[in-house]
Amino acid sequence: MNSRTSPREGSRHQFHDHFSGVSANYAAFRPSYPETLFRWLALVAPARSHAWDCATGTGQAALGLARYFGHVTATDASREQIAAAALHPRIDYRIVPAEASEIQTGSVDLVTVAQALHWLDIGRFFREAERVLVPGGVLAVWAYGAVAVEGPETGEIIREFYHDEMGPYWPEERSMADSGYADIELPMPELKSPVFSMRVSWTREELLGYIRTWSAVSRFIGKNGRDPVAGLEKRLVLHWNDASRRTVAWPLTLKAGRTSNEKPSSLFC
Numbered sequence: 001m002n003s004r005t006s007p008r009e010g011s012r013h014q015f016h017d018h019f020s021g022v023s024a025n026y027a028a029f030r031p032s033y034p035e036t037l038f039r040w041l042a043l044v045a046p047a048r049s050h051a052w053d054c055a056t057g058t059g060q061a062a063l064g065l066a067r068y069f070g071h072v073t074a075t076d077a078s079r080e081q082i083a084a085a086a087l088h089p090r091i092d093y094r095i096v097p098a099e100a101s102e103i104q105t106g107s108v109d110l111v112t113v114a115q116a117l118h119w120l121d122i123g124r125f126f127r128e129a130e131r132v133l134v135p136g137g138v139l140a141v142w143a144y145g146a147v148a149v150e151g152p153e154t155g156e157i158i159r160e161f162y163h164d165e166m167g168p169y170w171p172e173e174r175s176m177a178d179s180g181y182a183d184i185e186l187p188m189p190e191l192k193s194p195v196f197s198m199r200v201s202w203t204r205e206e207l208l209g210y211i212r213t214w215s216a217v218s219r220f221i222g223k224n225g226r227d228p229v230a231g232l233e234k235r236l237v238l239h240w241n242d243a244s245r246r247t248v249a250w251p252l253t254l255k256a257g258r259t260s261n262e263k264p265s266s267l268f269c
Contacts, residue, residue, distance in 0.1 A: 048109065059088075
């Protein structure tokens with residue numbers, strides 16, 4: 001299934017939806033993940049047959065996985081996010097909650113969650129991931145924290161906007177991503193992973209497009225009826241008033257674990 005207009009839709013559970021209203025911007029301006037990350041995941045997975053990208057959003061991680069895996073199931077509870085996702089012949093988009101994927105038991109080599117674990121019912125999702133993984137399968141979750149922008153003046157403006165102006169509007173769950181999931185333990189032995197860097201070269205307009213996808217910005221607009229990024233842009237223009245590109249970077253934290261190589265015992269003899 002590769003249609004934006006008619007992805008497979010399963011049972012719907014209530015979820016915290018912070019991004020459906022900005023799906024187009026999300027697809028256009030959310031940063032991609034480093035190729036070295038997907039290459040490493042392909043190396044540690046027991047096979048490259050089937051990967052599940054959970055809470056895929058508009059498919060940034062799913063596209064990276066599709067370069068290495070024969071089939072990628074990419075799920076999200078948001079119809080709007082899936083509708084804006086980039087098509088690929090090896091990606092099957094489905095509208096289902098993370099905790100009830102409807103994926104066949106023991107059929108997935110790799111399960112990934114990119115920048116979204118903090119929005120899920122983590123305990124239920126972990127049980128679902130263990131259910132669908134093959135023996136020796138890998139679960140990988142990653143998150144990136146606060147953005148840093150090149151230049152002392154522009155960098156400070158963005159820091160103040162993120163922490164001070166938007167601070168009261170960040171959903172509580174966001175702090176988990178900023179901490180690099182420090183307090184989350186995977187339900188399986190963790191793998192030692194390399195350190196990955198996440199950086200892009202963006203214009204001012206690309207940076208502002210990304211900032212408009214923040215959950216805090218959406219909540220600010222909903223409460224105050226105005227776009228706070230417009231004021232941010234006026235401050236940035238004083239120090240970044242051309243179409244030049246600057247380095248934009250995020251701290252990236254990955255946690256990965258492997259299930260037991262033993263097949264679960266059958267309930268029936």
